[in-house]
């Protein structure tokens with residue numbers, strides 16, 4: 114996150130017009146009277162394979178359709194690369210592949226080729242391949258080739274000029290399927306995504322190909338790893354958890370298309386992939402262990418959602434005997450995540466390269482099971498809960514729909530979802546204020562102010578910030594919360610409003626992204642007594658206040674979602690005498706429609722300033738269309 118300082122903060126505050134209201138509204142806070150605990154781990158992340166979040170997004174692998182899915186016309190994404198008078202054809206061979214999981218391959222039949230007229234195939238990447246200067250790309254492919262075909266040339270080529278930006282020769286050895294690795298080194302070149310990948314040969318013959326991969330440098334240099342720019346943006350959100358693997362992506366359109374975790378682990382060549390619910394195929398090369406590595410890289414915990422026997426188009430598994438294999442699969446999955454290397458699935462995880470267990474506190478049973486019209490969720494939940502609680506009593510269970518009221522079947526937490534317009538979000542800010550505190554805790558597992566596409570504009574950010582003040586005020590009840598969806602490749606905005614946008618080359622955080630970075634970075638563990646007077650309850654002015662008791666800091670969030678500046682007197686009790694210096698982080702949009710884009714990635718971003726106050730009162734003016742986070746040190 115980039116922070117800048119106000120050059121002339123006091124001038125800026127005085128030139129803005131103030132609302133013609135008398136008397137000046139007053140926010141009174143007694144820092145010594147704690148009314149509720151707050152959840153310091155409130156803010157987390159939720160993602161799934163939607164909008165090319167992983168393949169074509171976070172997952173750094175650059176070749177699209179790298180397992181050669183074909184339709185009756187062609188091999189999707191791949192084209193022929195024919196130079197000079199070379200001649201070749203390509204098609205999917207359904208009967209020849211390197212593994213049981215990938216039983217098919219691309220068959221390239223080269224009738225004529227020479228070193229000056231090579232023939233092969235080309236791949237455009239995910240709407241381009243980002244190539245950067247002086248960079249090493251690592252790749253691999255499986256091939257089965259006739260000996261006469263000679264070595265394979267792999268290259269990165271500029272689309273417009275045809276210039277070869279990096280190239281390597283890979284010798285093929287013997288017959289049968291083998292895996293080949295290569296590296297491509299770029300020299301001095303422009304950073305651009307207007308490039309493609311080619312794999313060619315210089316002699317006639319037949320070549321079968323499967324599982325072609327190409328990686329730029331990844332975050333923390335993790336093999337099979339993630340895009341650094343996106344990981345850095347996530348780290349700046351100060352998340353405490355990652356809800357995985359979905360969302361609808363957990364459920365699939367049908368039972369067959371669910372996230373079947375066992376098929377997403379182990380060597381990539383043993384992962385068959387599956388049809389995702391958001392319109393495209395998932396290779397599962399970004400599978401369960403890659404999700405978990407991702408949590409580790411971000412120093413967060415997984416919130417593990419297990420498939421619970423309901424899929425999006427209405428298929429369900431009956432509770433009882435039919436459900437037993439799914440319950441067992443969930444138990445095994447929890448063991449894969451948390452078991453030590455002596456357990457069956459812990460040992461499997463160790464073989465997959467991660468001997469240490471991952472931390473876990475929450476298990477979510479299904480996703481949005483309130484949509485299940487079969488009425489089986491209460492019994493399905495109860496069956497999962499009984500088995501999970503028997504083996505893993507230490508974990509908190511999250512329900513995703515109404516469940517039975519019988520004692521013992523109660524979830525520890527319920528997952529509530531909100532996708533609302535800015536107006537609806539403003540109206541919902543006090544939704545949880547009077548909610549009972551005697552039942553399960555709340556996980557707001559998906560929430561977003563939804564109007565602009567592909568990412569939120571400043572009006573949406575105001576809705577989000579207002580909503581976050583409500584979640585913070587109720588964070589004794591709302592333990593954890595995650596915005597959704599997190600990612601969008603701007604070439605595939607299947608979902609309207611998404612937090613972080615990108616293409617092959619670069620990424621940007623929306624105004625809502627910056628609002629969340631600020632709110633999460635300045636979150637306390639207690640809620641002091643406070644009251645606001647002089648502001649109409651219908652005014653679009655919102656606040657929350659939490660306190661970090663150990664650090665002795667008050668975190669005040671103020672949201673002015675109107676076009677008039679809002680004067681405010683802050684009356685502090687028990688903050689300590691003498692001069693204090695408050696740090697003010699301000700996020701401002703010129704209009705509701707103002708936003709960030711790939712071309713203007715930080716048009717709206719937080720600016721930092723400081724303000725002196727005497728420990729008891731502070732006069733503020735929150736500018737129009739502004740979200741402010743103020744840290745007030747207590748003495």
Ligand code: AHR
Pocket residue numbers: 161163359360361362480481559597598608
């Ligand atoms: O976030 C997009 C989708 O919205 C999620 O997959 C689903 O849980 C919800 O309906």
